[in-house]
Amino acid sequence: MKVGTIALNTFKEAKRDRVLYLLFFFAAVCIVFSRVLAILTVGDRVKIIKDVGLASVSLFGVLMAILMGTGLVYKEIDKKTIFTLLSKPIHRAQFILGKYLGLALTLFIMTVLMAVIFLAVLFFHTFKVEWPMLTAILFIFLELMLITAVAILFSTFSTPILSSIFSLSFYLIGHLSWGLETLIKKMKPGTGRTLARALYTFLPDLENFNFKTEVVHGLPIPPKIFVYSTLYGVFYAAFVLGLAVWVFRKRDFI
Amino acid sequence: MGNALKIEDLHKSFSTGFIPKKKEILKGISLAVEEGEIFGYLGPNGAGKTTTIKCVLSLIFPDRGTVEIFGRPYLSPKAKEKVGFLPENPYFYDYLSAREFLSFYADLFLLNKAEKEARIASLLKLVGLEKAAGLQLRKFSRGMLQRVGLAQALVNDPSLVMLDEPLGGLDPLGRKEIRDIIVRFKKEGKTVFLSSHILQDIEMICDRVAIIIGGRIINQGSLHDLISEKVLFTEVTVSGLAPAELAGLGESLSVHGGKILLKVYDEDKVGRVLELVRDKKAKIESLIPRTETLEDIFVDMVRRT
Amino acid sequence: MPIRIAAKRISGTFLLGLFLLAACAGFMGLKLETDKILRKKIPGSSIIYVPSGKFLKYATFGYSGLAADLIYLWAIQYYSTYEIADRFTYLDHIFAIIAELDPRYTDPYEVGSMIAGQEARDIPLALRILDRGFAKNPDMWLFPFEAGHIAQRQLKDFDLARKYYEKAMVLPGAPDFTKRLYANAAFKVTDFKTSWETWLEVYNTATDDRVKKIASNHLYQVKAEMDIDALKEAIGKFRDRFGRFPADLSRLERLGIMPSLPKDLDGKDYIYDPATGDVKPPAVWWKR
Numbered sequence: 059m060k061v062g063t064i065a066l067n068t069f070k071e072a073k074r075d076r077v078l079y080l081l082f083f084f085a086a087v088c089i090v091f092s093r094v095l096a097i098l099t100v101g102d103r104v105k106i107i108k109d110v111g112l113a114s115v116s117l118f119g120v121l122m123a124i125l126m127g128t129g130l131v132y133k134e135i136d137k138k139t140i141f142t143l144l145s146k147p148i149h150r151a152q153f154i155l156g157k158y159l160g161l162a163l164t165l166f167i168m169t170v171l172m173a174v175i176f177l178a179v180l181f182f183h184t185f186k187v188e189w190p191m192l193t194a195i196l197f198i199f200l201e202l203m204l205i206t207a208v209a210i211l212f213s214t215f216s217t218p219i220l221s222s223i224f225s226l227s228f229y230l231i232g233h234l235s236w237g238l239e240t241l242i243k244k245m246k247p248g249t250g251r252t253l254a255r256a257l258y259t260f261l262p263d264l265e266n267f268n269f270k271t272e273v274v275h276g277l278p279i280p281p282k283i284f285v286y287s288t289l290y291g292v293f294y295a296a297f298v299l300g301l302a303v304w305v306f307r308k309r310d311f312i
Numbered sequence: 313m314g315n316a317l318k319i320e321d322l323h324k325s326f327s328t329g330f331i332p333k334k335k336e337i338l339k340g341i342s343l344a345v346e347e348g349e350i351f352g353y354l355g356p357n358g359a360g361k362t363t364t365i366k367c368v369l370s371l372i373f374p375d376r377g378t379v380e381i382f383g384r385p386y387l388s389p390k391a392k393e394k395v396g397f398l399p400e401n402p403y404f405y406d407y408l409s410a411r412e413f414l415s416f417y418a419d420l421f422l423l424n425k426a427e428k429e430a431r432i433a434s435l436l437k438l439v440g441l442e443k444a445a446g447l448q449l450r451k452f453s454r455g456m457l458q459r460v461g462l463a464q465a466l467v468n469d470p471s472l473v474m475l476d477e478p479l480g481g482l483d484p485l486g487r488k489e490i491r492d493i494i495v496r497f498k499k500e501g502k503t504v505f506l507s508s509h510i511l512q513d514i515e516m517i518c519d520r521v522a523i524i525i526g527g528r529i530i531n532q533g534s535l536h537d538l539i540s541e542k543v544l545f546t547e548v549t550v551s552g553l554a555p556a557e558l559a560g561l562g563e564s565l566s567v568h569g570g571k572i573l574l575k576v577y578d579e580d581k582v583g584r585v586l587e588l589v590r591d592k593k594a595k596i597e598s599l600i601p602r603t604e605t606l607e608d609i610f611v612d613m614v615r616r617t
Numbered sequence: 618m619p620i621r622i623a624a625k626r627i628s629g630t631f632l633l634g635l636f637l638l639a640a641c642a643g644f645m646g647l648k649l650e651t652d653k654i655l656r657k658k659i660p661g662s663s664i665i666y667v668p669s670g671k672f673l674k675y676a677t678f679g680y681s682g683l684a685a686d687l688i689y690l691w692a693i694q695y696y697s698t699y700e701i702a703d704r705f706t707y708l709d710h711i712f713a714i715i716a717e718l719d720p721r722y723t724d725p726y727e728v729g730s731m732i733a734g735q736e737a738r739d740i741p742l743a744l745r746i747l748d749r750g751f752a753k754n755p756d757m758w759l760f761p762f763e764a765g766h767i768a769q770r771q772l773k774d775f776d777l778a779r780k781y782y783e784k785a786m787v788l789p790g791a792p793d794f795t796k797r798l799y800a801n802a803a804f805k806v807t808d809f810k811t812s813w814e815t816w817l818e819v820y821n822t823a824t825d826d827r828v829k830k831i832a833s834n835h836l837y838q839v840k841a842e843m844d845i846d847a848l849k850e851a852i853g854k855f856r857d858r859f860g861r862f863p864a865d866l867s868r869l870e871r872l873g874i875m876p877s878l879p880k881d882l883d884g885k886d887y888i889y890d891p892a893t894g895d896v897k898p899p900a901v902w903w904k905r
Contacts (some may be wrong), residue, residue, distance in 0.1 A: 063419040067405070074407055141399040142464060145369040146420050147392035240694075259645045265649050283654045290647040295642035304633055310372040312326070312363075 061156045068160025072126055084118045098147050110174040112194055119202045127209025127223035130157055151303045161206050169199045173236050181294045194273040198289040201267035207298040214305045232264030266290050316343040316472045316503035322377035331415040337363050339527040350498050352518035353507040360527045361507040365476050369397055396465035400476040406450035410460050417467045455486035473507040479513050491517055511606045525617050543601045546582050548574045552594030561585050685719030696732050705737040716749055726750030740771050758788035775805035809843045837882040841898040844879035848896045851875045862894040
């Protein structure tokens with residue numbers, strides 16, 4: 059499979075990234091910071107470790123996705139390795155898809171490693187494996203997949219710095235969706251509100267992938283949301299990647 | 313014998329700058345490359361050589377015009393499978409070894425394992441890199457990189473090989489090696505299209521050439537046709553004669569340790585020099601007739617446009 | 618041939634366009650679906666781990682105002698989520714953080730005290746929050762004004778209310794009736810003199826008749842209470858001496874227990890019931 063070839067190659071390239079150092083940094087931060095906070099708090103110490111741990115997985119995951127994703131396509135174009143690649147009989151869409159899957163694989167492994175460290179740290183406190191945490195982590199991974207797609211999209215036409223800023227903005231907008239919702243509730247009905255509603259539905263809602271609170275507090279999660287959230291992620295990522303292919307198809311590589 | 317590559321009326325403009333200003337790079341390129349020949353594409357820097365090649369390889373999309381590869385439309389996958397490409401100043405995934413590098417491209421052509429291994433082995437042998445097969449590309453010298461690039465261009469055993477400035481930045485030994493490899497391609501029946509601005513190399517290996525200046529093909533044809541056999545002047549080196557005796561016969565280029573290098577324009581003046589040497593019992597050190605070179609034509613054409 | 622290539626490219630673009638539309642429609646539809654599903658939210662509850670204190674302002678790298686806004690916005694959401702039963706546990710802490718980050722932001726003090734007072738039913742906390750606001754904004758009449766109201770209405774602590782009103786009424790921008798409220802509270806604490814003086818000032822500086830009327834009514838009430846207190850004291854003395862209530866109030870004057878009989882603000886006599894010894898003003902003070 060041509061896509062598979064490119065994906066594997068991308069994975070090889072990505073794993074050489076200093077990401078490994080980031081991973082160990084994460085582990086150290088996770089452990090030290092949560093222990094420090096645990097000492098300061100009164101009451102349920104484990105909750106802090108869970109909160110900090112999940113937040114770290116999420117935060118570092120997002121950083122990895124953005125930093126690696128924005129450089130990926132740009133580097134190929136800048137370093138001109140793309141010339142030999144695209145002159146072969148492959149569709150440009152296969153190239154984009156291959157890059158995406160390669161990065162997805164890398165992030166998957168990174169997430170698994172972080173999850174293992176996190177569960178290990180938790181284990182030292184509760185002496186049991188906190189499996190429910192994995193639900194939250196799974197959906198964090200889904201969120202990362204979407205952000206990766208966005209990073210790649212920007213990488214097809216923009217420099218890494220700008221792409222990173224745009225991707226970060228996507229992430230922020232995705233988590234502030236509720237703000238727009240609140241605003242819409244206060245608006246008077248009319249074209250303004252209809253437009254705002256359309257915008258609200260179109261803009262990403264990354265809270266759909268956020269199950270941290272439920273998992274930490276042990277709250278019940280309606281099973282329907284698992285299905286819908288996953289599908290939401292899949293469709294949105296497909297849309298973003300489609301856009302990336304669209305941009306990429308027309309492009310002249312000077 | 314059909315055309316390996318046929319380009320007709322290719323046009324391409326780019327809009328660059330903050331306020332987009334359209335700049336026309338290719339202003340109607342038409343050329344034909346016959347199967348089995350080595351075709352040279354010359355032009356000064358910025359003439360549009362690389363742009364033309366990239367159009368053929370669908371890295372750039374032309375505004376107008378057609379391109380056919382072995383009679384097929386150039387965008388069809390079957391056409392692309394027969395083409396190999398080495399870009400100018402190539403950069404490769406430097407963390408891969410030569411073997412891994414070729415393996416990657418071989419996978420893109422969906423070669424099975426056995427075919428792949430055989431192909432890689434023969435390619436490495438062809439370009440003389442068997443010993444460096446396991447070495448990481450980051451450790452390759454410029455010449456080695458060029459050679460592995462050539463190998464990559466041949467991974468699919470293409471019938472048409474497009475080379476963009478393949479001899480750039482190489483030392484004389486490197487250039488010779490690449491030239492020899494290219495000639496070997498021809499022996500295997502491949503068609504080679506190479507662009508360059510190093511005219512001596514083109515002269516040495518190409519069958520036909522096209523000259524592109526300012527986005528237009530100024531001249532096209534076999535080298536033989538383009539360069540007349542006319543003798544421009546003769547360089548004669550004599551010893552045992554005084555410069556004064558040679559006055560009027562030619563331009564004295566240098567006088568060094570008894571030897572006089574003379575540039576003689578007229579044919580019969582050459583005869584007179586020879587007579588003089590015979591009469592005075594002097595010595596002819598060397599006699600070299602200089603015919604028109606590609607460089608002369610080229611410079612002349614550039615000056616004219 | 619060239620036409621076929623062009624056609625293929627166009628159809629490719631067309632298909633891609635269709636794909637994009639389908640994907641877009643897909644995720645938008647799914648978004649509408651996920652919105653319908655109610656999820657237990659305790660959003661941003663990790664705010665609790667933010668330690669308050671002076672350093673907090675610097676930890677926000679110059680964006681303390683913005684941080685205050687965001688935390689306040691979150692707090693409003695949080696406190697309107699009635700499903701969270703223990704949401705008041707950190708009420709003080711959260712609003713202390715907001716105060717620390719942006720002391721001049723007045724809304725949070727008011728809202729915080731309202732939540733504390735009316736929802737958490739923690740009046741001391743409500744007052745504390747307002748005190749904090751006033752400490753950081755000594756020029757804002759609003760804080761002691763509201764504190765006074767809370768003290769008066771919910772704690773029925775008129776002395777405290779009076780203290781608050783006293784602070785409020787001298788600040789610029791305080792509405793005129795702050796004085797009335799002070800006087801009223803002072804009155805309820807039986808500080809008639811201050812009450813009288815304040816209402817008198819309100820009466821004299823009143824710019825419209827309505828305020829004048831209200832002041833005059835209050836003055837009437839104050840005088841009435843003062844007078845009735847004096848009368849009742851005198852009646853008590855009479856009772857001690859003679860073992861019964863006087864037949865009418867004029868007796869008190871004739872016997873020298875009272876130098877003169879007070880009359881109400883309108884100059885009318887107070888109504889006395891010899892059977893019970895009760896004294897009442899002839900008019901209902903707020904109906905005059």
